[in-house]
Amino acid sequence: MNAFVTPVIAAGIMDLNPGLTLWTAITFLILIAVLSKFAFGPIVKLLADRERTIREAIEQAKKERAEAERMLAEQKSSLAGAQREAAALAQRSKQEVEVLRADLTARARKEADELVASARQQIQDEKAKALAELKGQVVDLAIDAARRLIQSSLDEKAQRALVEEYIATLPAERAA
Secondary structure, eight states, X not given: OOTTOOOOOOOOTTOOOHHHHHHHHHHHHHHHHHIIIIIIHHHHHHHHHHHHHHHHHHHHHHHHHHHHHHHHHHHHHHHHHHHHHHHHHHHHHHHHHHHHHHHHHHHHHHXXXXXXXXXXXXXXXXXXXXXXXXXXXXXXXXXXXXXXXXXXXXXXXXXXXXXXXXXXXXXXXXXX
């Protein structure tokens, strides 16, 4: 055989090769050292930054939720206050309308009573005026009738005395 050819010994999967194991361990340790120097630091920092960002977002969300709940409570309180004010305003308006209605009714009754009283007074005045006119006309008719009767039955002297007596009593009768 040839001196340059070395026999190849087949190694099995379960066979332990100390040289290969040593170089694999050295390569693994160098890889760990390089990764820890250049990769693990930034990865850990990146994870820490991400954790901090998430924590801050959660805290901010809690604050915003608390603020939203506070604002909701304020709105509910404000709405309840506005409803109370609206109810009070409606009640006040209703009372004012009732007072105004009662006032207008009282004024209308007063004016109606005044009109009725005025109309009654006018009726009384017209009645008195009509009675006075009627009385005057009756007196004139009575005088005229009496004059005709007297002319036919009395002499001139008696007629004159009767007319003078009647004239003297006339203002007293007309006043009554």
